[in-house]
Amino acid sequence: MSQKLLGIDLGGTTIKFGILTLDGEIQEKWAIDTNILEDGRHIVPDIVASLKHRLALYGLSKSDFIGIGMGSPGAVDRDSKTVTGAFNLNWAKTQEIGSIIEKELGIPFAIDNDANVAALGERWVGAGANNPDVVFVTLGTGVGGGVIADGSLIHGVAGAGGEIGHIIVEAENGFPCTCGNEGCLETVASATGVVRLARYMAESYEGDSAVKAAIDNGDEVTSKDIFTAAEEGDSFADSVVEKVGFYLGLAAANIANILNPDSIVIGGGVSAAGEFLRYRIETYFLKFAFPQVKKSTKIKIAELGNDAGIIGAASLASQFA
Amino acid sequence: MSQKLLGIDLGGTTIKFGILTLDGEIQEKWAIDTNILEDGRHIVPDIVASLKHRLALYGLSKSDFIGIGMGSPGAVDRDSKTVTGAFNLNWAKTQEIGSIIEKELGIPFAIDNDANVAALGERWVGAGANNPDVVFVTLGTGVGGGVIADGSLIHGVAGAGGEIGHIIVEAENGFPCTCGNEGCLETVASATGVVRLARYMAESYEGDSAVKAAIDNGDEVTSKDIFTAAEEGDSFADSVVEKVGFYLGLAAANIANILNPDSIVIGGGVSAAGEFLRYRIETYFLKFAFPQVKKSTKIKIAELGNDAGIIGAASLASQFA
Known part of the structure; x- marks a missing residue:
């Protein structure tokens, strides 16, 4: 039997696991x-208990995995395969x-940031x-990203490569961002950013609109509603x-x-708008x-949905092949 | 004797050559x-004649070069080691x-774009x-650049990676650029861009200034003058x-x-301002x-001046080592 990859997507609500072929197919x-x-x-x-339980269930052992x-x-x-400051996991x-x-599984292990892995x-x-x-x-609660250039995931000198959400799109008079700067992409293109932008634009909009009425009325409005x-x-x-498209474009x-x-x-929840x-x-x-760039670079919607995490995590493990 | 690298910096006015050690020292x-x-x-x-002449002069042969x-x-x-559309060389x-x-030298050859090589x-x-x-x-007549990420020079899918001069810094009401877009960094930070910005800002400046007077008078003003x-x-x-610094920052x-x-x-001529x-x-x-980025990424002025081209070109040749 050919060897497999194991991918784990650790999130604040669920931990997802996948056993994949070397071609990236989820088995x-x-x-x-x-x-x-x-x-x-x-x-x-x-995580250790769930892995041991499932491997036994499927009749697989450590030699089946790369x-x-x-x-x-x-x-x-x-390098140290540790995580610091993951506040949604209570890992301060x-x-x-x-x-x-x-140690517990006897299988080589690799880890990276969740946005990079997706x-x-x-x-x-x-x-x-x-x-x-x-x-x-x-595009989710925040705006994250990952950059793959010439085949390598780009971490940069301090691991802050791919902070796409903090690209400045309004250099003057932008909205304040949780990072301390103003005018970051995240302030206008995350799920909460879209709503913030709508509230701001509602102030000067004069036509009829159920969404504007709901905002003016103090009702809860989500990016999906918009x-x-x-x-x-x-x-x-x-x-x-249109304005969200302008900033993202x-x-x-x-x-x-x-x-x-x-x-x-x-990708992300906001990209469900397709x-x-x-x-x-x-x-x-x-x-x-x-x-030359507009002729060659394409804008696409993500295809893997929630599976991007386990698939990308599994791909990290292919370095041990 | 240890092997050497040969670097050639082909420009519209001069062709520069260098013989370098594997550590990047110009000999x-x-x-x-x-x-x-x-x-x-x-x-x-x-180029062929000059190389043959100098190698004979220095008593070097093809076996001395990587x-x-x-x-x-x-x-x-x-891949084909050819150049198209180099209009300042009359190579349409x-x-x-x-x-x-x-064929003429019997030494392996590699070529890349001049900004990438610098x-x-x-x-x-x-x-x-x-x-x-x-x-x-x-920062020169235009604004160019090169991106090295995770050790690789980034060309992108169509070779247009590193078009730093065409980053949009004024999304609305920017100056027109030679590329056809508006608001590109090059329109405000190249040698001509700095002067264009000065002309624009002079219209609304009301204090005393010899530079503004020269502009208003129709005198020729260079970025160096400013x-x-x-x-x-x-x-x-x-x-x-200050405004140029804003755009570049x-x-x-x-x-x-x-x-x-x-x-x-x-780097480039405008960076002589140091x-x-x-x-x-x-x-x-x-x-x-x-x-995290402001704590780890540094802004520096280039150090190699005109030698950056031959040194970078020589580094291309180290792939044959």
Whole structure:
């Protein structure tokens, strides 16, 4: 039997696992709840127990695996295989992961940041089509990303490569960002950013709009509500989506003017808007990209959904082949 | 005797040559005029003749060299070792280079774009201190650049990686650029861009300024005049330099938010302004960069001057070692 890869996607709510072929095909997958109680001290033992249980269930042993890869929130130290400051896991202090999993399972282990790992997944078997130059942008609660250039995931000198959400798109009078700067892409293109932008634009909008009325009324409005209303013809909501497309298209063009990737892949919850959002990003991308770049770099929507994490994590393990 | 590298920096006015050690130390250098007459058909034969002449002069033969590297303007095809559309050489059509030099000299040959090659030089033995992640920005007649990430020069899918001059820094109401877009960094930070910005800012400046008076008078004003006046206390010229620093700092921060390089190295003629320009770029870089990035990515002035081209070209040849 040919050897396999194990991928683990560690999140604040669930931990997802996948057993994959060397071609990136998922053969088995499962998930467990993330127990963040008591400073998240149960998380690593829960992962070890779940792995042992499933391997026994499937009749697999350590010799069946080339390696285990994991994507994690927080600041990941790839060499010591530890994580620090993953606050949604209650891991404020440095947490040993690799040493424990390698000892318990006897399989080589690799770890990287969750946004980087999702980028690797989309690049490998998703929209990136295994091209050596792909940039992944994830639009969720925040805006994250991962940069793959000339076949390498780019970490940079201090591991802050791929901070796509903190590209400045409004150099003057931008919204304040959680990072302390103003005008970051995240402030206008994350799920909360889209709503913030809508609130701001509502102040000066004078036409009829159910979304504007809901905002003015103090009702809870989500980014999904805004996209749905725009698709249904609400012209205020449409102007908000257009502005989100402008900011994302500007950021995408500047990324591509620097790196000229084969594609910029848009993922995360906000990307569920699909083509309705993609073509607006592309419109502004084409306005702002250098001529050779606009002919060669494509704007795509991610294809793997929630599986990007386990697939990308598994790809980390292929280094042990 | 240990083997050496040969670097060639092909420009529209001169062709520079260097013989380097494997550590990047220049042992010999010389230059010849570029003869662009008759569709530049003399250029490659002139290079061959000069190489043969100098090698004989120094008592060196092909076995003394690991390889020859060259930086060229125009669109470089690294695989076929040809150049197309190098208009300052009168090479409109595709020009054979590598096949001729390899046949005539019997030494392996590699070629890349001149801005990329200068980036390799500064990264290798200049301000980049041989770090795997360095971005080079050259401020000259235009604004060019080169991106080295995780040890690789990033060409991108169509060779347009490193088009730093076409990062958009004014998304609305920017100046028109030669590339057809508006608001590119080159329109405000190249030698001509600085003057264009000064002309624009002069329209609304109301204080006393010799530079503004010269502009209003229709006198020829260069970017060097503006930097010199600013250093001497002309407050209008100072406001122009400040704005140039703003644009370069914004672009540098966005590059660094994507790549988190060890350093962004500023070279080219405009960078002769040195620390006077660097600290303003850094000021805005620190305003716009993500917290982890501002702690780790440095803004530096290039160190190699005109030698960056031959040194970077020689480094291309080290691939044959």
